[in-house]
Structures are given as structure tokens and as C-alpha cells.
Amino acid sequence: MEQMDKHRREDFVQELFGSIAKRYDLLNAVFTLNQDSYWRNFAVNKANIKTGQSILDICCGTGKLSIALAEKAGLQGQIVGLDFSENMLRQAEDNIKKTPYSQRITLMQGNALHLPFPDHSFDCTTIGFGLRNVADIPKTLSEMYRVTKSGGTVLSVELSKPSAPILKQLYFLYFEHLLPLIGNLGFHKNQPYYNLPASLRTLPEHSVIQNIFLQVGLKQITSYQLTGGIAAVHLGIK
Template structure:
């Protein structure tokens, strides 16, 4: 099975979409546990930071694209409060099922609406939200620029688009240690966590194929997001990109 998760640089369009759907359908039940363990519990801090960069105020409306198990949507709901509205969108049924379970255990169930849909063709009107976020998913969409453009479209003028994503650290010694962990150790730990080889081999492969954070910042600016910038966290292993419509 491991071979099916290698050399995915040739995947595009519907083929990549189907492949990514199969990966996340397989790991949905262990996704949160493994994220926390494999990130040494840093994933929670990263999501809080990304949510804060949206500038979402109490009573505001937010969209979390590729919401997965709902963890970033929950951080947005804390900011929006009971008078606010958060919509989480994902194309994977298993991830949405896990999100419903996670959100149902919190006080934010009435604030968050979950919708099944495609990140590249968002089923929302123009200017419908105060902000749009995407967490650890921009690597997995078939068309990065189209996805960010769709997020921009549904955000009102003056609103923010925020991406939280894995990045490529540059500090020489740290970079080598990180890539050894990420490419050699993490897939083995992931295999132990989900019981099969493969899904967590896609993680380092997807990062290898993903543009550097400088290029993503340039993409934000190219599609018309103003004041595009990014923040590197935890030595540059993740980056938060921010742009204003």
C-alpha cells in the first residue's frame, strides 16, 4: 500500500481530489490525537495564533475551509461568541462526522454550522463572511490559487483570508533535524497510530511539493489580497499567511 502514497507530484485535478479524500477518510478517527502527538502539542497554539490573525470580532461571521475535524472552527467560534456565526466546510464525510462529534462536546455547537462542499467552488455568495481560514489543507487542494481566490471572493471588503500551513524552515541545523523527523520518523509513528502504512507518508511528500512560504505570500498578493504577509512559527515549521480583501 505504501507505493500508492508515493510520487504524487503527477496527481492533479479530480485524481488528486480523490486521492486526498481517501487519505483523510482513512485517518479521520485518529487525526486529532496524532496531530497533537506528532506536533508535540504545538498544533493548538498554532490554531489559536491563526484565529487571532483573522481579526474576527464578537458577532462576526467566519468560514473555515477544509475544516477537517473542526478544531480551527472551534477557535473561530470562541472569538465570534454566541452572537456570531462560523461555517466549517469540508469534502470528506468522515472528517465532518468527527467534527460533529468534537463540536458537540463544546458550548459552541449552536455557533458552528458544518457543510459538505468543495474548497475550489465554495457554495456561498460574494462578501458573505468577515474572514475565511484554511488550516493544514492548502497543500492538498488540486489548485492552490483557485482555492485562495474563492476564499477572497466570499470575504467582505476589509475582511481577512488566513492560511495556517506547514512550511519549510531555513535555519541549517534545525532544518536538517526537522526534515529527518518529518521524513523518516513521522511516517513510522503515523503508521503505528492508524494501523496501516501510507497515509502519513503523504505528509512529507505533500510538503516537498508545496511552494515555499514566500511564494504563497506572493500568490496572496497576486490575487488581490492587500498587505499580504506571513508569520513563521516554531522555527519556521509552520507559517500563517494573512491578506486583506
């Protein structure tokens, strides 16, 4: 039954993000007041990426984090962006073509729970705003750990839950009511943005994710809460 639930969730998430791919970047910027760019750049700057490193960006979506990683890794760096939504990958391809990094970013379709790479393949493995949508967070982080080289970094940047009571209430009011209302404009059926708040409700607390990093074998865990706890960055070393 658990496996069936995971498959259903994967199918649902794939259909959901396939339907919003074209407007995903614009609405992310609007909904976060462009803070998503700050969160991504903060995470990349904390990842200790060196020139020429190989990096895997899973759940790469429209490629924004992959692009930031490519900029940090320099001319000899190689980035692989993996996502299981074909429409999101198409959007990522369009975004990457507008940058100087198209020769250094390879896009491929794949599943975060079963990464198609040998052990110890990458210097750094990242996931940006995708952890809350995977069917199994510990399995995803375990796979990220597996394909990362010894001494390499595993990084997640994700939405989080503010701890201050008033901010938390305002945040969920916004996320569960105003965001879906705006996001679903133009959709006549299957209004996808009404399904997104559930992914945040079920996302483990910041401290729980930190513990999962430890459980999969990562060391020297560092975490940061950004913008009043609305987003969080977690890093661990293999």
C-alpha cells in the first residue's frame, strides 16, 4: 500500500508541475517578492563549490538553481539537472539557452528516488524547492548521499515554516488562500495551485529535516533559516 501511495504521489506531482511549467518562474518571483532568487544564491554561496566541480541538481525544475551552480563552478564545472517533469525540463532548456552556461549544463529526465548514477559520482548534490514534493524524503536524501563523493556536499534549499506564531499564521493564511487564488487565474479546471499548500503542510519541520540529514550518514550539518523562517537551507558533508 505504501508503495502504491508513493507511485500515486509521483504521478500527481508530475502532472501538477507539468501544468504550471510555463508560469512557474514568474509566479514564484511574484509570490516570494523575488526572495526565491536570494534564497537560491544564499544556498549556492554556502555550498563551498570550487571551480571545475561536478554537480548534480535534482528536481531541477526550470533550471534556476542549475544556472546559479554553473556560474559558481566556473568554466570547467559540469552540472547535471535532473527532473521527472518533461514540461519543466523544456522550460529549463529555454532558460539555460539564455545564459552562457548551455555547454556546461546537461538536462535529463529521472526520478529523485532512483538516481541513475553510480556511487560517488558528484562533488556536490543539490535539491531546490523539491524536497517537499518527493514521495520519500529520507530515500531522496539517501540517494543524494550515495551519488556524492567522499568529502562532497549535499544541499537543500526549501520553503519552511516560520516559528513566530503571528508570522506563522499570516504565512499560512497567505499560502493557503491568497496564493492559490492568484496562481489559478487562467486555469479552467484542475486548478493546480489549490494543491500546493498541502505540500507545505506535510513538510517536516526544519529540525526534523536536519535529523534526516544525520540519519542518512551526512556529517557537519549546517542549517540556516531565511526571511523569518519562510525558507531554510540545509547542508551536510559526506
